[in-house]
Amino acid sequence: MTKPHVLLLGEIVHAKAEWEALSEVATLSVCDSSTKEEFIRDLAGKYSDVMAVYHCHMKDAKPGAIINKELIDALPPSLKFICHNGAGYDMVDVNACAKKGIIVSNTPGTVSDATADVGMFLILGALREFYPAMTSLRKGKWNMGAPISRDPEGKVLGILGMGGIGSAIKRRAEGFDMITQYHNPEPLSDELAAGAKYVSFDELLATSDVISLNLPLNAQTRHIINKDAFAKMKDGVVIVNTARGAIIDEQALVDALESRKVRCAGLDVFEAEPQIHPGLVANEKVILLPHVGTRTYETQKKMEIQVINNVRSAVTEAKLLNVVPEHISLVH
Amino acid sequence: MTVTKPHILLLGEIRHAKAEWEALSDVATLSVCDSANREQFIKDLKGKYSDVVAVYRTFNSVAITGRFDAELLKEFSPSFKYICHNGAGYDQIDVVPCTEQGVHISNCPSTVDDATADVNMFLILGALRNFNEAMVNLRKGNWNVGVPLSNDPDGKVLGILGMGGIGRALKKRAEAFGMTVQYYNRNELSSELAAGAKYVPFDELLATSDVLSLNLPLNPKTRHIINKEAFDKMKDGIVIVNTARGAVMDEAALVDALASGKVKNVGLDVFEAEPKIHPGLVSNEKVILLPHMGTLTYETQKKMEIQVLDNIRAALTTGKLNTIVPEQAGLQ
Numbered sequence: 121m122t123k124p125h126v127l128l129l130g131e132i133v134h135a136k137a138e139w140e141a142l143s144e145v146a147t148l149s150v151c152d153s154s155t156k157e158e159f160i161r162d163l164a165g166k167y168s169d170v171m172a173v174y175h176c177h178m179k180d181a182k183p184g185a186i187i188n189k190e191l192i193d194a195l196p197p198s199l200k201f202i203c204h205n206g207a208g209y210d211m212v213d214v215n216a217c218a219k220k221g222i223i224v225s226n227t228p229g230t231v232s233d234a235t236a237d238v239g240m241f242l243i244l245g246a247l248r249e250f251y252p253a254m255t256s257l258r259k260g261k262w263n264m265g266a267p268i269s270r271d272p273e274g275k276v277l278g279i280l281g282m283g284g285i286g287s288a289i290k291r292r293a294e295g296f297d298m299i300t301q302y303h304n305p306e307p308l309s310d311e312l313a314a315g316a317k318y319v320s321f322d323e324l325l326a327t328s329d330v331i332s333l334n335l336p337l338n339a340q341t342r343h344i345i346n347k348d349a350f351a352k353m354k355d356g357v358v359i360v361n362t363a364r365g366a367i368i369d370e371q372a373l374v375d376a377l378e379s380r381k382v383r384c385a386g387l388d389v390f391e392a393e394p395q396i397h398p399g400l401v402a403n404e405k406v407i408l409l410p411h412v413g414t415r416t417y418e419t420q421k422k423m424e425i426q427v428i429n430n431v432r433s434a435v436t437e438a439k440l441l442n443v444v445p446e447h448i449s450l451v452h
Numbered sequence: 453m454t455v456t457k458p459h460i461l462l463l464g465e466i467r468h469a470k471a472e473w474e475a476l477s478d479v480a481t482l483s484v485c486d487s488a489n490r491e492q493f494i495k496d497l498k499g500k501y502s503d504v505v506a507v508y509r510t511f512n513s514v515a516i517t518g519r520f521d522a523e524l525l526k527e528f529s530p531s532f533k534y535i536c537h538n539g540a541g542y543d544q545i546d547v548v549p550c551t552e553q554g555v556h557i558s559n560c561p562s563t564v565d566d567a568t569a570d571v572n573m574f575l576i577l578g579a580l581r582n583f584n585e586a587m588v589n590l591r592k593g594n595w596n597v598g599v600p601l602s603n604d605p606d607g608k609v610l611g612i613l614g615m616g617g618i619g620r621a622l623k624k625r626a627e628a629f630g631m632t633v634q635y636y637n638r639n640e641l642s643s644e645l646a647a648g649a650k651y652v653p654f655d656e657l658l659a660t661s662d663v664l665s666l667n668l669p670l671n672p673k674t675r676h677i678i679n680k681e682a683f684d685k686m687k688d689g690i691v692i693v694n695t696a697r698g699a700v701m702d703e704a705a706l707v708d709a710l711a712s713g714k715v716k717n718v719g720l721d722v723f724e725a726e727p728k729i730h731p732g733l734v735s736n737e738k739v740i741l742l743p744h745m746g747t748l749t750y751e752t753q754k755k756m757e758i759q760v761l762d763n764i765r766a767a768l769t770t771g772k773l774n775t776i777v778p779e780q781a782g783l784q
Contacts, residue, residue, distance in 0.1 A: 233604060233606050233629075233630065234604055234606075237577055237581065237604065237605060237606075237629060238581070240577070240629075241574060241577045241578065241581070241583060244570060244573070244574045245574065248570065248571070248574070248745070248748075248749070250574065250742060250745065251587075253742055253743055253745050254584070254587075254740070254741060254742060256743065257729070257734075257741050257742065257743045258734060258741070260734075262726070262727035262743045263727075263743035263744060263745070263748075266742075266743055266745060266748065268748050268749060268750055268753065269748065269749050269750075270749050270750060270751065271566060271567055271570065271749045271751045271752055272570060273566050273751070274751075291628055292625075292628045292629060294628065295573075295624055295625040295626075295627070295628030295629075296566075296570060296573075296625060297566070393595070394595035394596075396590070401591065407587070408587060408590050408591070409583060409586050409587060409590065410586055410589060410590040410595045410596035410599065411595075411596060412581070412583070412586050412596060412599070412602075415596070415599075415601050415602065416581065416601055416602050416603050416604045417601050417602075417603060418603065418604045418606070418607075419604055420601060
């Protein structure tokens with residue numbers, strides 16, 4: 121009996137041995153289609169019996185980078201599983217996948233620590249306004265540009281979307297004596313909340329000293345932080361985003377910084393990255409990172425292995441280990 | 453016959469606890485030093501400041517008076533008894549001549565711990581994760597292109613050289629990021645204070661730590677304690693962070709160790725000859741540098757000012773300082 125066919129869309133950098141080991145249970149192909157048209161032809165040709173796909177972030181222009189409805193319609197009937205490398209999977213149209221009977225997995229858990237480390241760095245950098253201090257030093261002006269700022273101790277951290285990453289940020293923030301509250305679509309169990317107070321969305325906005333965005337990007341959450349949301353926040357609030365840029369209306373953020381409604385911001389993600397609103401780049405106070413959330417050797421390897429484990433489970437047991445929330449009802 | 457109140461002198465500025473300073477006038481006569489420089493100050497010590505009993509001095513006031521060395525101390529009259537210093541580090545004061553002259557010194561332990569540990573943890577993250585290079589790359593318009601992968605703090609060994617109040621506050625934060633803590637002090641701490649941190653000899657701290665944090669006071673014994681010989685004993689690729697005093701580390705030897713790759717990255721808040729910084733550091737885009745921001749927050753600055761004022765009040769009303777420096781502990 122022929123082994124199931126697995127297709128790699130993208131690159132495996134750290135877990136090459138683990139990928140090669142999959143050849144004991146599957147035939148492995150690495151996608152070499154160079155254009156979208158060629159890829160669609162190959163899906164009807166050499167990839168027409170592919171059962172599972174390993175998908176990771178690629179430059180937007182590469183075929184298969186964005187798994188949209190057009191591409192999903194062209195996928196062969198044999199393709200049942202898309203195993204995505206990343207916690208955020210907004211570049212995969214999960215509704216179109218569901219309609220075609222394709223189940224998607226992502227990489228929760230493995231991303232939590234590294235992303236939370238970035239989140240906490242940005243919370244500190246924004247509260248303490250370290251960025252102007254660093255640039256002042258590099259310009260030879262020592263601390264002339266360094267403002268007196270605020271301690272995290274005793275401040276209220278509001279987490280919007282307390283999942284794995286949000287919980288990891290809570291644990292770190294408690295090391296700095298911050299008090300955590302959160303808003304999710306539903307309250308968590310006491311065990312998962314681990315002492316964090318559940319509040320409504322409006323109360324989170326109105327009573328948090330620092331707001332950390334840790335929710336997924338989808339049609340409901342796009343621009344959830346907009347002009348109206350800023351108007352409900354405390355004067356001098358600090359905003360940190362390690363989720364997806366489009367959760368914040370970037371123009372509204374620039375306006376809120378200008379009016380000093382928002383005292384400072386720490387951002388690892390941007391609406392149209394790698395493009396960044398010029399109002400942010402020109403702002404001397406905000407602390408900005410170029411989407412480095414999980415960019416460490418250790419975490420990148422863990423994530424690749426997690427995807428490979430999902431592929432192995434798809435091939436050997438016809439199920440995924442980390443089904444995305446939108447597809448959980450499809451597999452039970 | 454009326455009893456005159458003791459004369460106390462402010463060297464430097466009080467920014468936040470002005471009311472508390474004024475309130476001291478119930479037990480003292482208050483003067484604010486207006487001497488233009490050290491020469492004038494010495495003249496004034498023979499004139500209008502000749503009956504000063506206690507001095508409130510700030511870190512920045514050294515620009516006027518110069519160091520509190522034997523030469524300056526002998527210009528004070530015999531009535532002079534107390535130097536109440538605003539800061540945890542008091543290396544601007546020579547303790548031995550003070551003791552010989554019967555002058556007691558207080559500093560600001562504990563009030564500085566959280567804010568300094570916050571800077572310390574920010575720098576550990578920034579150095580391990582290569583965040584400075586990422587931020588610079590972004591601001592140049594290159595997003596994260598060319599920015600290499602970095603390392604997670606999770607599971608790494610943090611070696612604390614000098615685990616006093618700041619070091620223990622750092623331990624609490626580092627553990628929230630999954631780090632394991634070991635330390636070297638002159639004397640091992642009680643198990644309560646060590647709270648699970650492993651006590652190791654100095655050489656073992658150097659040889660087995662993935663991240664080395666300098667949290668010890670500067671004095672003749674600790675000056676350049678981190679020198680070329682010390683670097684040779686460290687792990688290849690070690691990360692070093694200093695929020696103590698620049699001169700505990702030989703800055704030129706550090707630049708060499710960075711160039712050779714022995715030290716993978718550093719995070720520094722203090723420098724040997726600040727505000728001057730070794731050009732080999734300023735031009736290095738990987739290292740993360742702050743201009744001595746340790747306690748620069750409204751909340752902590754006010755707590756420190758009040759701690760100094762409380763020391764003055766205690767000295768004048770009870771004859772004992774609240775937080776006399778360790779070297780003089782036996783004198784009260």
